[in-house]
Amino acid sequence: MDQQDITLQEAFFLYDAIPVQELLSLGNDIRFAKIPQSRVSWQIDRNINYTNVCISACKFCNFHCTLSQKDRSFTTGIEEYKSKIDQLLEAGGNQVLLQGGLHPHYGIEFYEDLLKSLKEYCPSLKLNALGPPEVSHIAKVSKLSIKETLERLRNAGLDSLPGAGAEILSDRVRKLISPGKPDTCSWLEVMEQAHKMGIGTTATMVYGHIETLEERIRHLFLLRDLQHKKPSGVPGFTAFIAWPMQVKGTLLEKTFPIGTISAVEHLKMIAISRIILYNIPHIQVSWLTIGKELAKIALHSGADDMGSIMMEENVVSSAGANHRINKEKMVKTIKEAGFVPWQRNQDYSPYNPGLQEGLS
Template sequence: MRTDDLLHRGLKMEFLSAEEGVFLLENASTAELMHVAHRLRMQQVPNDKVTWIIDRNSNTTNVCIANCKFCNFYRRPGHDEVYITTIEQYKQKIEETFAFGGEQLLLQGGHHPDLGLDYYVKLFKELKALYPQLKLHALGPPEIAHIAKLEQASHYEVLKALHESGLDSLPGAGAEILSDRVRRLISKGKCGGEEWLDVMRAAHQLNITTSSTMMFGHIETNLERMDHLVRMRAVQAEKPAHAKGFLAFIPWPFMDEDTILKKIKRARNTVTGDEYIRMIALSRIMLPNVINIQASWLTVGKQVAQLCLHAGANDFGSIMIEENVVSAAGARFRFTADGIQEAIREAGYVPQLRNQQYEYRELPKNIQQQQLDKEAMIVD
């Protein structure tokens, strides 16, 4: 294998193998990867806009029996700190989100042993009855697989019922690394890698848009990282013609603070800024059929995320009005609507507000007014 040959094939949007991806990861320079990935980005998203979104990442419950070794958020059934979010609490969160200019609730939780399909169907219907304009980007493949097991139903049946009750799109949560070797060690209680993909296949059959993710930098090998991308790409390639499938791919490094994975498996977050930029670039190169690549500023910070915009990424994610899971393991970064736009401009791009379908939105009036007020203060 030769780096130049592989990068040339990547520029032609050919599907590189996992082994070829490993070769690039271990041999290509960061500058080469960034250059090729940026050219691909400009082919697939040919403008100077970088998208972002206003939403809120709330949790249905912190009760979970999956026992993931990287999660500090969950509580086992019977713990003093367990909760299930009430409708009144949802109302407060949703109305605050609307006040901030958002229109979407990213709603996830744990594998609660007693919350089955009926619970989520009723919850989604009630939220949509109260707020018809609300977009529900909710649950994720492991939760769908968990509900399907509780109900002894298929993934398709569960997703169909949820979709009819108000589910707008399915996040790519819980992918971690799709290798079952890795999953047995870090998240044994969750669905396996192939079942994760099967849930996404069912979602695409129902024309439910989805996103895809990867949490890396713990105990996986470079080949397992690249195989993860190849398997995601294969599912996207086989989606029905009527479906959009994976709208975006979002990789982020393992956050290790106080996690069992760090204590027992001695896994450390050793991902440097350079390594993260290389993974963003390889995501663009290895996933030519996924249009949007998102930089995870929440886990890597502003400066690294800005560099990713020159390495294949075209999306900056959400301002995250609320986020509890990754933050519990050490993510400390935060953005306001003003701050995320300024960061995009500093990187040489034009910020563009979007919705979950990656359609452009106009800035809400309150944010426009805030920017006008700020500009007036600078002039004064």
């Protein structure tokens, strides 16, 4: 199948002017052209939040608090990490997704100590840690360049970078919903540097709030164009994940009229993402926000990956995402959709239970 960059006009045409079923079929055709096997990948990992203290105060976030909110704020201690890692290994997982707030006082040494301690405890553990806003923030607090920051984090044990904190890569939107967060250029700068250094990352988009369709499409173009720039032989963006913004009880809900995203719109976003991001290997379904039933249809609209069972997700869940899945349900859901479940590691290599040896 001939795959190439499409223009804004072509993207609008595909999204709005052709019948929905044709758009979904096109997404599905590109999926099978890239990944001919009828397998759907999935993973076991665990989110651990290192702190909820954050200076960003994004309007869609119910998770964060300020340093002065002593009754709410936390920083996770090493014993808690160990116990959570033990539970992860017992469940058959081998990766932790480390996420947290932009803490005003934590510099590079805090994160180096944390990553080193986790690797010391479990050398085989994979650390998918710190999205671009966190990396930018650490660099700023520690007066380091992005390259120096990533080098030090990698030397301390960082394996890959989640695509968190992208929301919509438009500074118009970011100024309104997350004015304290690093801007579009900063997000892209961290990812470009990570790719140059051979660190694999994912990419995300959170839509369905105050953005226009054009801003969504331009967000996808920014990702596609950055992926074109990655050096050959390095992973770059390994997967793209989009989900509808969860706003329950958030300041965003009180500030702007936010509608709900229909099932059809979500499926259209999956398909158009697959078409535009033909140079990113995997499109992941966000079962956490859309639920298992819609996820099954998304697997026929361009997606090929169900992501992780996500033991302990607190950030998106605190704004209303209430779907849950375990190992058995994940396998069952993929089979019910007509695919073969294929358990993987973060880098999309086949899952290797041997990686779990090494718990000290």
